[in-house]
Amino acid sequence: MVKIWDFIKNHLIPIIAVVVVAIGVAFVGASHKETTAKAGRTPIVFWHEMGGPAEQALDKMVDNFNQSQSKYEVIPQYEGAYDEAVQKIIQSHGTSASPALFQSFDISTAQMMHSKYTTPVQKFIDEDHYDTSDISPVARSFYSNKGQQLAMPFNTSQPVLYYNATLLKKYGITPPSKSPSYSEISRVAKELYEKSHHKVKGMTMEIYGWLLEEALANDKTKLINNGDGHQGNPTKINVNNPNTVKFLKWIRTNIKSGDFVNYGSGASAETNEIAAFLADKLGIFVQSSAYIGQLTTGNKNKLGISYFPHPDGTKANGVGIGGAALWISNDKPEKVQKGAFEFIKYAESAKNQANWQVATGYLALNKNSQKQKALQNLYKKIPAARVPGEQLASAKPNNANSGILMEGMQLTRELEETAMETVYNGGNIDGALTTANKAMNANLTTTNRADKK
Amino acid sequence: MLKSPASDSTSAPINRAETKAKIEASEKAFSLNAKDKYYALLFLGPSLLILGIFIFYPMFKTLYLSLFLTNTVGKPTVFVGLSNYINLLTSADYLNSLAVTMVYVLAVTALTIALGLLLASLASKKIAGIGFFRTLFSSTMGVSVSVAAIFWLFIFNPSTGFLSLISTWLHLPAIGWLTDPTWAMVAVIITTVWMNLGFTFLILFGAIQSVPTTLYEAASIEGASSRFQFFHITIPSISPTLFFVSIVTLIDGFKSFGLIDLMTKGGPTNATNMLVYRIYKDAFYSGNFAQASAEALILTVIIALFTLLQFKVLEKRVNY
Structure with missing residues (x-):
């Protein structure tokens, strides 16, 4: 028995340690590459599921945000289709690989709420006295529960x-x-x-x-x-x-x-x-x-x-609406979460929402977007493009058209x-x-x- | 234990002591000394560690999860014993998945082997330009699942697809290839067989080529027809290869996933919702890890049974 123990202690454990460390280094090395920010900036890892032209538009929005200030750096990462991303987000929570800010689609709202892995954006809305009245009410009500805003609607369609x-x-x-x-x-x-x-x-x-x-x-x-x-x-x-x-x-x-x-x-x-x-x-x-x-x-x-x-x-x-919302993970420090909310506010601005609709076809959520030049030009070119936005604006939120909040x-x-x-x-x-x-x-x-x- | 021929001739007490010493010596010769143990563990250790982490731990975890209910975040919360299994095996939905998987796997295996054998025997004829056909028949080996799926999706397209154009031209009723439950299964089987054919053809063709020509020559002299030669010389000679191909195709059929995901997503009305696709949907769409674990274990048992059956039944008929 003693001999075996000696053997394990002297030889097997070092071997295992080397293997484990090697695997660990490989993993850390792989995940570190994408999550480092420029010096002095707080990195905010942002998982999204926008592919094709929408991804290009989103990357542009993120770039503009990063240039507009010097405190944070949002790092966008494409995570594939909506359905699979939900499980990725949930299963990686609490690890160093998890995102600070993520996009999750309409029907995952109750799941995200029950997971208790996110900080409801209502907290930051209250702290910043952020006025949400410009944002489409029927879209907001989709991602809220009992008057509390859980996440902010982002790419919205009808x-x-x-x-x-x-x-x-x-x-x-x-x-x-x-x-x-x-x-x-x-x-x-x-x-x-x-x-x-x-x-x-x-x-x-x-x-x-x-x-x-x-x-x-x-x-x-x-x-x-x-x-x-x-x-x-x-x-x-x-x-x-x-x-x-x-x-x-x-x-x-x-x-x-x-x-x-x-x-x-x-x-x-x-x-x-x-x-x-x-x-x-x-x-x-x-x-x-x-x-x-x-x-x-x-x-x-x-x-x-x-x-x-x-x-x-x-x-x-x-x-009701379709599409996805932006959520803030609660496994990151306060500073990171605040930075994530700064990006959300930026993404919801009249100008960005107007550009987003022109580039992707998702509807501008900010009611002031309708006055933006980019959107006016789109309507001039394609008069019918006005109709979805009008449908969104005309809906008065009630329980039946605010989505189904069920896991x-x-x-x-x-x-x-x-x-x-x-x-x-x-x-x-x-x-x-x-x-x-x-x-x-x-x-x-x-x-x-x-x-x- | 090694028996010494000298031990029989000596007296009893000495004999006993001597034998004991010999036994010890021989045990020692077969037992490992410290250095041997060191090397044994040195070589086995890493693979045991990796097998443990990536095979045994997930296997036991799957078994464990299948006995619980899992909550929103995938953690086991309520112990339910075997009720996940009982619910599955009594639900019409799951039994339907089992049935369609069987239909799919058996049809794919039978058709792949039959067509592969036909093409291989045609290609082994020595005629001008056969090299071109040999390349053509094995060409689907180089086609990936996604390319095959997209290619066939174009063919099956109800408005602009090739098959719909032909049926309009011939004034035949339009077939909802991917929207009608019966035809969707047919469409998926056609695509899978088409994809499998290149590999099966190549393996069977190689086997046919290696059958000694003297056998055919002798048969020809005896006046045997080419049909007789095919069934009594070719088939018995390539039976080990047929056995191998049938197992590989069958197991591949059970694991079919990419094609289903790209072509039908298990629909319509679950007509192509195979066992593997179900596991994926339940775990990574619905987040129901407990049920998915139970399904995974049922599938493991089914594949093991089929493999065993094939070894037991087919092996007897294989002419090695």
Whole structure:
């Protein structure tokens, strides 16, 4: 025994130590490269999920911030898609690799709130006497709980209805009104399909839980109890309600009359519907306002935009937002957290929000952005680009259109999409929604039990 | 223990002492001295350490997590015993995933082997310009998953895709290749088989080339048809390779992830939601690490069973 111990002490431990140190050095070396700031500045590591043109615009905004002052240096790091970034942020919390400031998407709000890994921005708003009244109320309410601002909305979009105005004119069809009803859209879609001799499909609606949730928001319907989670932790989900049925029945009617085309779900569905729209094979589709840039560059036709459709006989309640917010981690020193908030304030300014909308298609949140020259120029060039901003400004926040504050929204959305797929492929509406509802509630019960709520 | 031939002839007491000494000596000869132990641990230590950190620790952690519920931040909070497993194995959703995975894996393996064998036997014919076809048949080996997925997504596109253009031209009803649950599975199988074909072709072609030509010559003299030669000479001779390819394709089928993620994301209506893709979704989308751990362990058992089955059943028929 003694001999073995000696052996372990004299030989094995040094070997293990060397291996561990070598691995450690490799890790530290790798992570250190990206997180050092210029001398005298406090580094603020900023994780985001903006790719493509949006990443370039964001990097420019960060550069300008770093040049505008000498106390902090924001270091942006791209972390891939929204869904996966959530787990990266949560699992790296408390380590030296974690970010000081991060972007996290709409449906992760309750998860971030329950994790208790962030400092609610309300603290810094109060300390700085920062006036938030210029920032869109419906966007702010999405990321707040019981009057406390948890995070600041950043890149914000809303679903809108796009239509090919040139094509409608060609066939002599009256375009939809600014805030159209379900039947109005059905009429336009059907006319386009018939008058083009079935060459152009009338409409599509991507199999996307977000769009189903927005249809409910616009119909003033809450998906879950306790005011869609804004008045307390939710305990019950009711997706099988008359208004979900109304929405799905509307789509079913269009599928039956042949004017509706199904592109499925996910990124490929979005690519396909845009490709078809630009190739004059599709007249109408509902999608995020963030696609406006892609739909105007290289489009020989006039683009028409209207609000998200609402059921017949009711007034539109206004849709909630999509996109993501900026959060401040609470595992960094006070000084770093303050610096992170300085950047948030900079990003929310009228000028930056205006430039952001022009570059990305995400909506300017600051109401003073509308007076900015960059945005005025955009509206002059593309008059329809004004519509999403107007829809955002017109929505009065209430529980139904302030997002669903519930943990496990990713799974809920998947189940919504499965139900939509069933209905689109001819399945029974009530059956699909009953199945979804049962699975959603079982998941919510487990989540609440695991969280001890 | 080494037995000395001399020990039999000596008297009992001496014999016993001598034997004891011999046993000790022989034990000593086979036991490790300090220096040997040092070298043994020196060489084994690093790999044991790395295996421990990256294989055994995650394995036990997965087992541990699968017996709990995990909260928002992925920490185990409530011990639930085997109920994660029971819930999974009684949920229609999970059983559906199991079923579609089986359909996918078996279809992919069977089609890959059948088509690979067909191409390999065609390519082994000695005709002019065969070199070009040999290169062509193995070309999908150089195609990455993402490229293959994007390539086939273009073909399957419902408005502008190649297949939709053909069906319009022939006045056939349009197929929702990636939006109809049945066809989505077909589309994914086609893409996977297409991707697998290059590697399978190359391996089987190599095996066919190494079958001695004398066997065929002898058969020809006997007057055996080329079909008879294929089934009675080629197949038995390449059976070890067929065995190898079938295992590799089967296990690869179970692990298929990139293609599903890029083409269907498990949809529509979970028609292509394979076991591996489910684990990923449950862990990294929904943050349900407990359930994902249970699913991972079930998958491990399934793959182990299949591999065992293949070794037991197929090995008997393999002509080494």
